[in-house]
Amino acid sequence: MRQRMTRLAMGLLALGGMAPVAWTQAAWAQEAPAPEVRLGAGFVPHVSGELAVDLYGVSTYRAPSRNDRFRDLYAKAALSAGLHLAENVVIQGVLKFEPVAGGPTGGQDRAFQDQGAWIDALYAEWRADPRLTLTAGKFTAPFGRGWDNLPGIRLTDQVSMYEITESIGVMARATVVDDADGWGEHRLSAAVFTFDTTSLSSTAVTRKRFGRDEADRYRRNSRGLGGAGNTGNLDNAALALEGERIGALPGFTYQVAVLSRGAGSDGRAREWGTAIGASWEIPWTEEISTTLFAEAVRFRNAGGRPVEDVDGVPTPIAERRTVTTLAAQTTYGPWRGSIGWQVEDRNRSANGVARSSYLEATVGRELGLGFTADIGWSRTRAGTEEGGRGSTDAALVLLGWRQGF
Incomplete structure (x- = not known):
């Protein structure tokens, strides 16, 4: 299976090499913004996309101990594009440049250290029908959306743990209801995938070594990393129903999703996840509007029930992890203000972890x-x-810049 997946990934990489590596994702669906319409015989193959660069500054001025105080400067950049081969065929991908390790420790400051680059997504997409799109390659599985569309500065970082990246496999997305004047538009997405351990998972610039360094991302994924979904087989699945343009609820969108991932080399059970999220834009005047966000995600057997040391005895840890987010953003012309609150509960059978919460205003x-x-x-x-x-x-x-092409 691994050899077949490697050949599939390398084939897509060779085809994607005809253009800049790219990816563009809507706020709550694995779909690029619609390209410029070029109908009939007048269609010309072309590339479209966006370069986004964000510079972050974080300074902790109050903490439980002096070792928890630090200043951190880092960048996040994404080069996204699509090679449109035909009106209904496109090669999509993304090249990311972000820190591959957590923030400073021991009271030390950090400035643009631990920055790494990697291919976050590379897939072929075929719009077989106006209501059906098929995808094959490396993508983000359709589960949750807070990691992509929450307002503020770091609010999305807090929920990145349930962004199901490094997924390589196949996906289908179908419009099951399309009634803009009444019931709205509702789409069903289904994906079958495994954790990417091919050469597409390699990291450049900063290359942390598994087993020697503490990092969020290592020089290349492997089965030895363990973790839910890292099985080497297409035995992981995600299913999501999402909708918008509902006549009775203008400005309202939602997603309901389920996830199932097999245990990795360090786990003993299959992980199950559920996600429910919604947003609602309320216009007060032509210039002022408020968007409300809410999402709740729960995992059973979080991490695949990994084995940990408990009083010197290797023990599978059963964990029920719940992440809840509430947020609101008000815009007035070019101005915006937002507030968000998140809480994470980790109910574990051993090696307990205290409840954590995060509050942000920007x-x-x-x-x-x-x-x-x-x-x-x-x-x-x-x-x-x-x-x-x-x-x-x-x-x-946060200082940001975006430019489409």
Whole structure:
């Protein structure tokens, strides 16, 4: 199976090499924005996409201990594009450049260190019918949407743990209801996949070694990393129903999704996840509007019931993990203000983890020419090494730039 998946991935990579690696994803669906319409015989193969660069600054000025205080500067960039081979065939992908390790530790500051680059997605998409799209390659499985569409500065980072990236397999998306004047538009997405351990998972620039470094991403994925979904077989699945343009609820969108992933080399059981999320845009005037966000995600056998050391005895850990997010953003012309709250509960059979929560408030505006600026404040409450919980306050800054092509 691994050899077949490797040949599939390398074939897609060779085809994608005809254009810049690219990917563009809607706020709650694995779909690129519609390309420029070029009908009939007048269609010309072309490339479209976007370059996005964000610079983050985080300064913790209040923490449980001095070692928890730090200043962190880092960048997140994504080069996304699509090679449109025909009106209904496109090669999509994304090249990302982000930190591959967590924030500073031991009271040390960090400035643009641990930055790595990798192919986050590379897949072929065929619109077989106006109501049916088929996808094959490396993509993000359709589960949850907070990691992509929450407002603020770092709110999306807090829920990245249920962004099901590194998924290589096949996916189908079908429009099951399309009634813009009444019931709205509703789409069903289904994906079957495995964790990508091919050469597409390689990391450049900063290459952390598994077993030697503590990192969020290593030089290349392997079965030895373990983790739910890392099985080497197409035995993981995600199913999502999402909708919008509902006549009785203008501005309302939703997603309901389920996920099932097999245990990796360090696990003992299959992981199951459910996600329910919604957003609702409320226009007050022509210039002022508020968008409300809510999402709840729960995992049973989180991580695939991994084996951990409990009093010197290797023990499978049963965990029920729940992440809940509430947020709101109000815009007034080029200005915006947002507030968001998240809480994570981890009910474990052993090696307990304290409940953690995150609160963030930000204000920002569009500056023109694709530039944006935001400033904010956050408070994180989590377990401490001494036991109990402590609070960490941080000042936040975000400078962004986006340019389409």
